[in-house]
Amino acid sequence: xxxxxxxxxxxxxxxxxxxxxxxxxxxxxxxxxxxxxxxxxxxxxxxxxxxxxxxxxxxxxxxxxxxxxxxxxxxxxxxxxxxxxxxxxxxxxxxxxxxxxxxxxxx
Numbered sequence: 001x002x003x004x005x006x007x008x009x010x011x012x013x014x015x016x017x018x019x020x021x022x023x024x025x026x027x028x029x030x031x032x033x034x035x036x037x038x039x040x041x042x043x044x045x046x047x048x049x050x051x052x053x054x055x056x057x058x059x060x061x062x063x064x065x066x067x068x069x070x071x072x073x074x075x076x077x078x079x080x081x082x083x084x085x086x087x088x089x090x091x092x093x094x095x096x097x098x099x100x101x102x103x104x105x106x107x
Contacts, residue, residue, distance in 0.1 A: 008034040008035045008036055009034060010032040010033065010034045010039075011032060011033055011034065012031075012032050013030040013031065013032055013033050013038075014029065014030065014031075015029070015030045015056060015057070015058055015059075016029065016030075016057040016058060016104070016105075017029065017030045017038075017040060017054055017055060017056055017057060018054070018055040018057055018100060018101060018104045019040070019042075019048065019052050019053070019054055019055075020052060020053045020054075020055060020062075020096070020097045020100045021048070021049040021051065021052030021053065022049050022051075022052075023049075024048065024049060024052065025100045025103075026042060026043070026046065027043060027104060028040040028041060028042045028043065029041045030056070031074070036078060036079055037065075037068070037076060037077055037078045037079055038054060038065070038076075038077050038079070039074060039075070039076050039077075040054070040074065040075050040077060041073055041074050042073045042074070042075065043073075044073065045072055045073050047070075048067045048070055048075055049067070050066060050067055051064070051065075051066055051067075051080075052064075052065055052066075052067065052077075053065065053094075053097050054077055055086070055097060055100070055101050055104070055106075056083075057101065057104050057105060057106050060085060060086045060087045060101065060106050060107075061083045061084065061085055061086065062083065062084050062086055062094060062097050062098075062101070063079050063081065063082070063083040063084070064079070064080045064081040065077040065078060065079055065080055066078045066080050086098045086101045086106065
């Protein structure tokens with residue numbers, strides 16, 4: 001058994017999420033998360049861009065992230081910036097992310 005090399009504990013999660021990136025808008029599930037990253041399960045196997053935004057659909061929050069690993073329908077993402085709310089006014093760089101969140105059922 002290999003030792004766990006994570007610096008922070010992982011907490012289980014089961015929330016709807018959305019990955020938004022260059023030519024990508026894909027629904028997924030948050031499997032677990034820590035302060036620095038998340039593990040997601042995709043509905044279908046597809047290549048992810050290196051940089052993307054992960055949107056917590058129920059919370060209405062988008063966080064910039066980087067794909068650090070991908071195996072089949074699971075991927076590990078490292079948070080690369082602070083979370084930003086998608087409710088109300090958003091910076092122009094996040095308009096497409098907010099629109100994708102709304103299409104995914106965000107309110």
